Amino acid sequence: MSRKREPSQYFDGSLDSEIDPKPSNSSVRGRIHREIEHGRFLAEHGAGEIWNWEGPAGKQRWTRRVKMLSDHLRTGMSVLELGCGTGYFTGELARSGADIVAVDVSPELLEIAKVDCAVANVRYEIQNACALSYPDAVFDSVIGSSVLHHLEIQEALREIYRVLKPGGTIYFTEPNMLNPQIAIQKNIPWVKRKLGDSADETAFFRWPLRRLLQQTGFRDVRIEPFDFLHPKTPLPVVNQLNALGRFLENVPVISEFAGSLYIRAVKLSSTMIMQTEEAKDRAATLRNRARLGANKNLLFWYRELYRDQFKNFPDPAALSVLEVGSGTSPLKQFLSNVVTSDVLDLDYLDLVFDCHEIDKLEAIRDGSLDVMTLTNVLHHLKSPITFLNRAAGKLKPGGKVIATEPFFSLLSTPIFKSPILKYLHHEPVDFGISEPELKNVGGPLASANIALPWLIFFRKHEWLRRLNASYDLESLSLRFFSSLSYMLTGGISHRLPIPRFIYSALFPIDLALSRSFPGFCAAFFTVTLTRR
Secondary structure (H helix, E strand, C coil): CCCCCCCCCCCCHHHHHHHCCCCCCHHHHHHHHHHHHHHHHHHHHCHHHHCCCCCHHHHHHHHHHHHHHHCCCCCCCEEEECCCCCCCCHHHHHCCCCEEEEEECCHHHHHHHHHHCCCCCEEEEECCCCCCCCCCCCEEEEEEECCHHHCCHHHHHHHHHHHEEEEEEEEEEEEECCCHHHHHHHHCHHHHHHHCCCCCCCCECHHHHHHHHHHHCEEEEEEEEECCCCCCCCHHHHHHHHHHHHHHCCCCCHHHHCCEEEEEEEECCHHHHHHHHHHHHHHHHHHHHHHHHHCHHHHHHHHHHHHHHCCCCCCHHHCCEEEECCCCCCHHHHCCCCEEEECCCCCCCCEECCHHHHHHCCCCCCCCEEEEEEECCHHHCCCHHHHHHHHHHHEEEEEEEEEEEECCCCCHHHHHHCCCCCCCCCCCCCCCCCCCCCCCCCCCCCCCCCCHHHHHHHHCHHHHHHHCCCECHHHCEEEECCCCHHHHCCCCCCCCCCCHHHHHHHHHHHHHHHHHCHHHHCCEEEEEEEEC
């Protein structure tokens, strides 16, 4: 399907200046130059053999990827294929009838593609994927096989997003860094060279890539591991091992170690984004509420948390209490006088409003609340500091804000942060923020940085002082709550079958450990702020 070519004097390294005459920095320019050199190497040594598409297993893998990248294409669509190389996929993509612009950084590879795949609905161009020359919103879809891992990914995704029309889609297949061979191949230089990789190419963990796509603006992001079939598999066992691999793709945990990732996402208009995010968040909240209600150990954990939050009040039932972020919360099961609220319009709530504008809420009189409580909510807010200062006006003098949030200890940090353990907690963690705000805001569930409250109350004292005008920081209370007991419930998404009597017996030990050795094993903390 591909052929080697003799070195060409027509295309030379000087053409990298035609791609981007003013690259954003010298490292980008160097990367472009190295990719051009790598393209020359592939052209001279046979891209198909190096990419392993030529053998019996390679052909099956190629056929599967063609289907993944082309099933959504239709006649008349305007499609950008990034990293088309020698046109290995381009000819098959063209069969859809879509108008395809196939681009690559390598003149040598494009020269082969123009000869091997010259069809009327394909146009070949030299382009730098991080600085495309096209106007905004011109393509219905952007696709590619094994190309994103060659690029400065943040810059490339911004450009892809820019040139897509609203409603446009992306479809990519890329290497999976959790696959042991891929991890070795992409991280050990001499192995890279031996296998014909370029110096800069890498692979992806799907969770950080999903987050990056969402931060760029993409929605309906789906990234699925696939393909356990090794390209060097000998012919007599190709079909058997391919069938086994398809089975393993459906086995939880094991599937994460497949060789490739199938990446799909949509660019929505601003109106579509709002409508889609609200619908998704509403559905997720209702689903999570039902799961929580069915998880008896998790309900026990919440009951103990609420007891701890209100333990300093002689009669909590006599208080005026507002809960912010009640979508999934079971608090009203244990404290019937609480006024529940959320930004999502859910039938069982007392109030629906955006808590960032709580100071404008007429349903709650200024100076009327004894307590405002939030559980795992602050880390979803655009600006927790701004919210807390505005919320103070609704509290009586001496009224309390009680908020429980994740705490980062030696034990909990890998659980909250590690991509491998995202089964236990899937929300983003960013310790490197320069201001106490979320960088990117989508729907109320999609927007999060679970490190944000911890940074405010434990690390960034200058941020905490911004609350001083509203709250008596001298009386601020920080209390640790639980170590592994939340994780042992399986959380909302993954209920674990631990008998209730065993769980309830272990809980006091877990709580005591979290308070005796918080830096080592605490997983949550409760902060109590008192209004001046």
